[in-house]
Amino acid sequence: MNINKYPEIVPGRKFLKEFYVGIMLWVVGRALQVAAKVDKEVKAELAKLPNNFTLRMMVAPEKAFPLFFYAKLLPSFVTDIGLLPYGIQMFLHKDKEGNIKYIGADPKGKKADLSVIFTSIEAAWLVLSFQESTATAYMHGRFVVEGDLPHSLTFVRALDIVEVFLLPKIISGLAVKRYPKWSEMSLMRKFWKRIVIYIRAFTIG
Amino acid sequence: MHIPDHYEFLNHSKIISGKCALETIPAELGGYDAQKPLVIALKSVVERGLKKKFIKTFSNSMVVLGGIYDEVREYAGISLAQDAAILFKARGCDSIIALGCGPAVDLAKAVNVLVSEKIDNLSAHYEGAAIKGPLKPLIVVTAGRSNGREAANALVVDNRELVSDFLCPDVFIIDPRMTPGSCGESVAESGATAMAQAFAVLTDRGINPMTAAVAHPAMSYLAEYLAKGVKRPKNRQASVALANASVMASAAYSNSRPGMANLLAGELAEATGISAGRFERIILPSVIAAMLKKKAWIEDDLYLAAAGIDGYAATPAGERTQRGLEVSLNIVGGLKKVLPVSLSEMKVQKHFLEKAAKAAAAKSGKRFTEAECASVLAQAWDAAGKVK
Amino acid sequence: MANEIAIRIKFFSGIDRELKLENYNHEQGLAMNVPAGKRLKWALRTAGMPAFSNHAYFRSGERISTRAKLRNGDEVTCLKPSGGG
Amino acid sequence: MREVIGSNNRILEIDLSTKKFTVSEINKKDRNMYLGGKGMGLKLLYDRMEPGVDPLGEDNMIAFTMGVFMGSGAPCSGRFEAVTKSPLTGIMTCSSCGGPFGMALKTTGWDAMIIRGKASAPVYLAIDSKGVQFKPAKGIWGKDMNQAEAALLKEGAGALVIGQAGENLVRIANIRSGHRFVGRGGMGAVLGSKNVKGIVAKGGEIKIVPAKKEKFKKIVRRFNKYINNNPVTSGTYRSFGTNSATIACNTTGTIPVRNFTGGSHGEVHKISGETMAERFKTKWDTCKPCTIMCGHKGTIAGEERHIPEYETVHLLGSNLEIFDPVAVSDFNELCSKYGMDTISLGGILGWAMEATEKGLIKTSLKFGSTEGVADMIRDIALCRGIGKDLAQGSRLAAKKYGGEDFAMHVKGLELPGYEPRGAVGHGLGYATANRGGCHLSSYVISIEILFNMANPFTPKWKHYMVKFMENLFAAINSLHICQFTAYAVMFEPFLVKVSPFPLLKVLMGNMAPLAMNLMDVSLFPETWHAILGKHYIPYLGMLKFIKAGERVHVLERYMNTREGISKKDDTLPLRLLTEGRKCDAKEHTVPLEKMLKKYYKSRGYDENGIPKKRLLRRLGIKIQ
Amino acid sequence: MLLPSFYDFCCRVKTISGHKALEAIPGLLAGMNARRPLIVTDKGVAAVGLIGIVKKALGSKLKIGAIYDNVPVDSDYKVVDDAAKVYKKKGCDSIISIGGGSVIDTAKGINIVASLGSDTLLDYQGFGAVNRKLNPHVVIPTTAGTGSEMTLVAVIADPDRKIKMLFVSYFILPDIAVLDPRMTKTLPGFLTAATAMDAMTHACEAYFCLEKNPMSDGHAYRAIKLISDNLLKVVKNPGDMKGRLALANASALAGVAFSNSMVGVVHNLGHTIGALCHVPHGNAMSILLPYGMEYNLHKSGDIIGEILLPLGGAEIYASTPKKKRAEKVVELIRKMNQDLHDATGGRHPRFLKEITDRNGKQIVPHSMLPTIADCMMLDGARMSNPEEVLPADAILILEHAWEGTPLNRKKINKGGKKVKY
Structure with missing residues (x-):
């Protein structure tokens, strides 16, 4: 029985999907930071989280997702406030005063009170490309929550509202169980907020 | 709803079915603190090119495959198990994945016993020694033809059976990329086996709510998807449904008593060397015809599962047993163009029939006599006027 | 100049008796030194084999003809053609 | 002594249940189409027996048929054929034997004998020209073959007996006449299941005289000249017997070692024909009459014993890694005492040793050691302990205890002593032989290795060689003459003798159909017509002879497909298709799929291996 | 299926x-x-x-x-x-x-x-x-x-x-x-009713919520059938061993169903009320079940309609038209609550206001409803409910549940596509 007829196989990587998930997490992080400032409903929702609270969104086996290749070259001030996407994690920090800041994608030196973990890159791809709504994804076990459950529910609720802001109705209708009616969110408020969030997310934030 | 005086039920395996089911394997292995699985694959599955797809699903996970042992063909023998066990120890694996159904799963269970108990062959267990503790985690990825024994708490290696609750696989992965059948015939045979098992569970006198609950979805998937799956084996939804049906049917069947069709088909398969699925497809219609004549009492679960909720409610209580049997007959009838319809068409030697009838009656625990078995086989011999 | 190569020829099915080889041992056969490049026919003639056309010659599992070139360390089996059971 | 011209054409049909017998005639058309011997036996059973019968049951029939050559004075014509449904494989089996019973029955005036039904108590049959008497066999039931045959021979010239193995329905039991055997397929069990201990024929009541006397004399003289000139039939066979091929096969790695894992072994020369001839001072001990003289006897361990044949030496010797000729001869004697086929027994013991090694069964057998082998042979013959299961043949034993992947059988019949991975054409021969794993059905290894006329590893043209040799040997077994004469008849005609050997090799390797059809085997049909007194047309007669062989082979295949045989059974044990031999670095395996597809097409079978209707009509076989 | x-x-x-x-x-x-x-x-x-x-x-x-x-x-x-x-x-x-x-x-x-x-x-x-x-x-x-x-x-x-x-x-x-x-032979009538209705809720919610799957449906169907056939019989005479065994089986079946197909809004509200007002879990469930179903009627009405077969039996199922079956289910659940209320002599509450602790004090005052509606957001079960539940919707349900009047379905904030399982 010669065993090298059955070689050991080290699985490869799906670069394209990694890159897509990295960018989406970066956009969501930045958008949440801006939305917390701009929209009162999001602010009320995120107010429920305690102060000095870090929240992380990542994809399972942490070691399998190193930072992007150009991450080392970026100067420190870019990585601190996450001007550019450079990793497949998202860190939100609520400091003592209570405002939310996106603090980049590098896990070094950060301790997460609550982490929302996608079970695999494929699952992250399904959720972040809106093939499954957030609720169905949770039911199908696409992502798992580490830390106490109520905080994650508020975070998911905030995420839903931001998605409504960011994406046109066709796409965000897939992600959210119930698309807000006219009464709750006037057309003007939605479009205006969308433009503001986009601009600020990609610039100063 | 009739509940028997005493029953025991165990369905140890977890079923993960649907889109991206394969991607959950790293997480499942993590749940068992395992990092390095050995993959035992069916030769036919590897030749169909599923190996590359299977490896790609592990990308971006910390799981390293300790080797893909693909020497399994139609027969699971102890020599293959010993070779795989050598590979397992050499690579320092800690769990086993069986890629493909039938002999691959039996072999995976045998390797699991050899490795976990640190023994070289199963002679101690053939003499009756029980398996002491839980074995290494075993994940089964369904693909190819199933022999209806995957979810059972038993392994059959070298035609010798070893029964123990620790032998149940831990996880069943049913992924639309793996389940499409290679040809209509293999889908038909697995369908016939699952149908015979689900029928045996739902018409058994000692049926209990748990086995009925597991057999109900199996029978309804067979009713809806068997004909379509046989016509187009590559159709993903039909093949996933049929794979689900065969896993559920074998789980329910391992908790209930074997039916006449299963026993007779097992005996004939052993005598002639042809797979049991083909015989079940022939003998089941005759068993149903015999039951119709005998007006045997059957729980309503059979009709509910076969005809669905609306069909069940529409018929009055008295006719449900009879209608249930007729619907099951039509389900099996769906296989007519793919598998032979009668024993004479398969050229089974006549003297095997008497021996099979005697052996089946002996194993049935007095539920049916040898005369009944012989008459069923006689009817299955030409199977002329029945299933068109 | 012609370097010597050592070969061994094993005779079976009674041929060694015909060649009247003394103290012939079945296991080792007849060791011979043959100049390189020589053919089997030459070696057999020096061993005293008169007519060798209808004998069968084998080298490492394949059957060879009398005109096959000899290589160093060859082991040639020579026997009469035979039918099986 | 009544003189009969040509052939007697009388069939004795015995019904044991009613203890009656009837006499019927072989009709002319059957004689022309099926020649006699194997062909006639199959045709008689095809007309009388319906498929699906239990081989050990009452409705199974066994036919003993004598060919036209028997008693005519033709060379090597002392052989007869037995045909029945084998308990070991469950399909039709024909086995030929060179014992004195054939001559005795023919000279009692019977050309064929069919036995059906089952006797209520053990009997033996005494046959004379008028009919058969059913005599109680209380005295000899339970005795071994030597004593039984001695007792029976008091009442006639030739006798058939079964041993204790046949009585205990051991599925590999055989039938003995003189020191020759109706060996393969477990026919002893069929007689045992009918409670028949033996059959004895008075003999010497008629004398067969060929119709064209002087033409027949000229042909026989030419026949003997061919045999005595051919180096094979007059050289190695005559001096060392069938076991002379051991060394040739060992050097090319085609002998079974350690249950078919290895191809050759260093110590094999200890049990080769030459060493045995020297060591045991062998003398001839052959079928009567025979010109080739391949059977030998010698003094082994102080006794006068028959020297084991090639198959016995390899299946009970190298396959179990036992290289002591005396031990092999002891096992051979045990088999001829209890009445068991040595080839199947070797296959079963090889499986048992590997199964013990792998923990499937508990026995004291071990490769390489003779300890416990003799006791196991007795246990199998008397069905004691695990012997009872091993007695069912390696297929059923493997079904019960497992290890089907190293049970070396095809369709239930254990493989004989040739390792097909060293000669792939021979592997195809095993797969497509009608009675299962049988080497004599096409014996392509002679072309590939022994006469070295084709490359043994390429599947090119091997399907045609197998088909042609199958037809030729089926025809030869219907004349009935010894199969070894074929080498002389094929390679002695003037054209072949003159052409240089390399030309023959190139011709056979690349244009096999042309080479094979050029072979002039007209000597067989000429003798046949000379005996029966028919006019022989030179070339067309030979084609008709080969076509008769094809008809016999296809009839047997058709009868088997009615028992359920199809493409799924035409295969080889898994070991030969997947693993390489230990002695072969390139790990050759048998490319069966390619060869089988071409074989079916050239044979005229459909892709599932069932003879097509067009083929059966062309050969004139009525479809039942 | x-x-x-x-x-x-x-x-x-x-x-x-x-x-x-x-x-x-x-x-x-x-x-x-x-x-x-x-x-x-x-x-x-x-x-x-x-x-x-x-x-x-x-x-x-x-x-x-x-x-x-x-x-x-x-x-x-x-x-x-x-x-x-x-x-x-x-x-x-x-x-x-x-x-x-x-x-x-x-x-x-x-x-x-x-x-x-x-x-x-x-x-x-x-x-x-x-x-x-x-x-x-x-x-x-x-x-x-x-x-x-x-x-x-x-x-x-x-x-x-x-x-x-x-x-x-x-x-x-x-x-x-x-x-x-x-x-369970010695379990008093009202406790049997409460725990059985808890099992019924598990089964019903497992049947129509987002994580619906074939195996859970099989188990849930049989749990509902066993409870609806045996509950009243057992409450009427607690010594009935066959009935007790049936209820024990039903609870196990329901447990299997809901541990694989997460429960929805009824449990969401039930947990919150239980945590805040220490209401026995069984009673909260039996009260809120009809309301939970009514709330989800527009989103998964046909699936809730299928529950009518095990609940009411084949005749009722065949006689009511397809669109009306969901309302019939809610009606039967309310009737069952009413029968249990009478059989246990009033110890089995039908509406929130009827829940009293040992010494008869009402433990769910009307004033508590808004706080319950807000705390409802913290319970995980809300994710698997077919329809979104926000505090505004929760208030609507709790008002009617407190009063005991059926939910008028026009006021429900409908939206979103049909559920894609």
């Missing part, structure tokens, strides 16, 4: 059911080579004398290591650590837990600590902390309703940090669940 695009189902518990089920325990424990079990129970169960029945049934073959019966109503980790010390001191190798949901959860905690060998439960917090096989654990439920013998969750309070710790892992699933009618 619906084939969802993705589902996973796992129930690793071996179920032993029957009138003589207890006698099978020694054999099964021997099968897992366990000889000295520790019996974990609470004062209520011991008082009723069930321990005596179990001991007699186990007979002489099994030596009981020790009996630990001071498990409080809301178990916390101190109790678990204390019992674990007893487990180690007496050298036990397996656990038999006899009692309701809290006893079973405590026993799961004890099994974690005892098998993994540390001394406090806090070491095993968090997801995936328990990833090795634990010692054998046999569960004998004495209430036919919580179904916690089938769940992989253990909820254990932490009094210091005043939070509820959640332990989720396939390894803390018990090995064997024993369903024996003798255990």
Whole structure:
């Protein structure tokens, strides 16, 4: 029985999907930071989280997702406030005063009170490309929550509202169980907020 | 709803079915603190090119495959198990994945016993020694033809059976990329086996709510998807449904008593060397015809599962047993163009029939006599006027 | 100049008796030194084999003809053609 | 002594249940189409027996048929054929034997004998020209073959007996006449299941005289000249017997070692024909009459014993890694005492040793050691302990205890002593032989290795060689003459003798159909017509002879497909298709799929291996 | 039968059911080579004398290591650590837990600590902390309703940090669940009704919520059928052993169903009311079930309609037209609540305002409703409800549930596409 007829196989990587998930997490992080400032409903929702609270969104086996290749070259001030996407994690920090800041994608030196973990890159791809709504994804076990459950529910609720802001109705209708009616969110408020969030997310934030 | 005086039920395996089911394997292995699985694959599955797809699903996970042992063909023998066990120890694996159904799963269970108990062959267990503790985690990825024994708490290696609750696989992965059948015939045979098992569970006198609950979805998937799956084996939804049906049917069947069709088909398969699925497809219609004549009492679960909720409610209580049997007959009838319809068409030697009838009656625990078995086989011999 | 190569020829099915080889041992056969490049026919003639056309010659599992070139360390089996059971 | 011209054409049909017998005639058309011997036996059973019968049951029939050559004075014509449904494989089996019973029955005036039904108590049959008497066999039931045959021979010239193995329905039991055997397929069990201990024929009541006397004399003289000139039939066979091929096969790695894992072994020369001839001072001990003289006897361990044949030496010797000729001869004697086929027994013991090694069964057998082998042979013959299961043949034993992947059988019949991975054409021969794993059905290894006329590893043209040799040997077994004469008849005609050997090799390797059809085997049909007194047309007669062989082979295949045989059974044990031999670095395996597809097409079978209707009509076989 | 695009189902518990089920325990424990079990129970169960029945049934073959019966109503980790010390001191190798949901959860905690060998439960917090096989654990439920013998969750309070710790892992699933009618024979009528309706809620919600899958549907269908056939009979005469066995089976089936197909808005509100006003879980469930169904009617009406077959039987199902079946289900559930209310002489509440504690005081005042609606957002069950539930919707449901009037469905904030399973 010669065993090298059955070689050991080290699985490869799906670069394209990694890159897509990295960018989406970066956009969501930045958008949440801006939305917390701009929209009162999001602010009320995120107010429920305690102060000095870090929240992380990542994809399972942490070691399998190193930072992007150009991450080392970026100067420190870019990585601190996450001007550019450079990793497949998202860190939100609520400091003592209570405002939310996106603090980049590098896990070094950060301790997460609550982490929302996608079970695999494929699952992250399904959720972040809106093939499954957030609720169905949770039911199908696409992502798992580490830390106490109520905080994650508020975070998911905030995420839903931001998605409504960011994406046109066709796409965000897939992600959210119930698309807000006219009464709750006037057309003007939605479009205006969308433009503001986009601009600020990609610039100063 | 009739509940028997005493029953025991165990369905140890977890079923993960649907889109991206394969991607959950790293997480499942993590749940068992395992990092390095050995993959035992069916030769036919590897030749169909599923190996590359299977490896790609592990990308971006910390799981390293300790080797893909693909020497399994139609027969699971102890020599293959010993070779795989050598590979397992050499690579320092800690769990086993069986890629493909039938002999691959039996072999995976045998390797699991050899490795976990640190023994070289199963002679101690053939003499009756029980398996002491839980074995290494075993994940089964369904693909190819199933022999209806995957979810059972038993392994059959070298035609010798070893029964123990620790032998149940831990996880069943049913992924639309793996389940499409290679040809209509293999889908038909697995369908016939699952149908015979689900029928045996739902018409058994000692049926209990748990086995009925597991057999109900199996029978309804067979009713809806068997004909379509046989016509187009590559159709993903039909093949996933049929794979689900065969896993559920074998789980329910391992908790209930074997039916006449299963026993007779097992005996004939052993005598002639042809797979049991083909015989079940022939003998089941005759068993149903015999039951119709005998007006045997059957729980309503059979009709509910076969005809669905609306069909069940529409018929009055008295006719449900009879209608249930007729619907099951039509389900099996769906296989007519793919598998032979009668024993004479398969050229089974006549003297095997008497021996099979005697052996089946002996194993049935007095539920049916040898005369009944012989008459069923006689009817299955030409199977002329029945299933068109 | 012609370097010597050592070969061994094993005779079976009674041929060694015909060649009247003394103290012939079945296991080792007849060791011979043959100049390189020589053919089997030459070696057999020096061993005293008169007519060798209808004998069968084998080298490492394949059957060879009398005109096959000899290589160093060859082991040639020579026997009469035979039918099986 | 009544003189009969040509052939007697009388069939004795015995019904044991009613203890009656009837006499019927072989009709002319059957004689022309099926020649006699194997062909006639199959045709008689095809007309009388319906498929699906239990081989050990009452409705199974066994036919003993004598060919036209028997008693005519033709060379090597002392052989007869037995045909029945084998308990070991469950399909039709024909086995030929060179014992004195054939001559005795023919000279009692019977050309064929069919036995059906089952006797209520053990009997033996005494046959004379008028009919058969059913005599109680209380005295000899339970005795071994030597004593039984001695007792029976008091009442006639030739006798058939079964041993204790046949009585205990051991599925590999055989039938003995003189020191020759109706060996393969477990026919002893069929007689045992009918409670028949033996059959004895008075003999010497008629004398067969060929119709064209002087033409027949000229042909026989030419026949003997061919045999005595051919180096094979007059050289190695005559001096060392069938076991002379051991060394040739060992050097090319085609002998079974350690249950078919290895191809050759260093110590094999200890049990080769030459060493045995020297060591045991062998003398001839052959079928009567025979010109080739391949059977030998010698003094082994102080006794006068028959020297084991090639198959016995390899299946009970190298396959179990036992290289002591005396031990092999002891096992051979045990088999001829209890009445068991040595080839199947070797296959079963090889499986048992590997199964013990792998923990499937508990026995004291071990490769390489003779300890416990003799006791196991007795246990199998008397069905004691695990012997009872091993007695069912390696297929059923493997079904019960497992290890089907190293049970070396095809369709239930254990493989004989040739390792097909060293000669792939021979592997195809095993797969497509009608009675299962049988080497004599096409014996392509002679072309590939022994006469070295084709490359043994390429599947090119091997399907045609197998088909042609199958037809030729089926025809030869219907004349009935010894199969070894074929080498002389094929390679002695003037054209072949003159052409240089390399030309023959190139011709056979690349244009096999042309080479094979050029072979002039007209000597067989000429003798046949000379005996029966028919006019022989030179070339067309030979084609008709080969076509008769094809008809016999296809009839047997058709009868088997009615028992359920199809493409799924035409295969080889898994070991030969997947693993390489230990002695072969390139790990050759048998490319069966390619060869089988071409074989079916050239044979005229459909892709599932069932003879097509067009083929059966062309050969004139009525479809039942 | 619906084939969802993705589902996973796992129930690793071996179920032993029957009138003589207890006698099978020694054999099964021997099968897992366990000889000295520790019996974990609470004062209520011991008082009723069930321990005596179990001991007699186990007979002489099994030596009981020790009996630990001071498990409080809301178990916390101190109790678990204390019992674990007893487990180690007496050298036990397996656990038999006899009692309701809290006893079973405590026993799961004890099994974690005892098998993994540390001394406090806090070491095993968090997801995936328990990833090795634990010692054998046999569960004998004495209430036919919580179904916690089938769940992989253990909820254990932490009094210091005043939070509820959640332990989720396939390894803390018990090995064997024993369903024996003798255990629930002495359960009073109103408690039987409450726990049975809890099981009915588990089954119904498992049937129509987002994580619907074929296996859970099979189990839920049979649970509903068993309860609707047997509940009233058993409440009327508690001694009916066949009925008790049926209810025990129903609760197990419902437990399997809901542990694989997450429950929805009814449990969401039920947990919140239970936490804030200490309402018995069963009563909250039976009151809120009709309202939960009405709330989801527009989104998964046809699936809720299918429940009519096991609930009302084939005749009613065939006679009511397809569109009306969902309302018929809600009507039948309300009728069942009404019958139970009459059968238990008013002890089974029909609306929130009727719930009273032991001494008759109303414990769900109308003023509490807004706070309940807000705290509802913190419970995980809201994710799996087909329709979105926000505090505004919750107020609407709670108002009607408090009053007892059926929900008028026009006011519900409908939206979103049809559910894609």
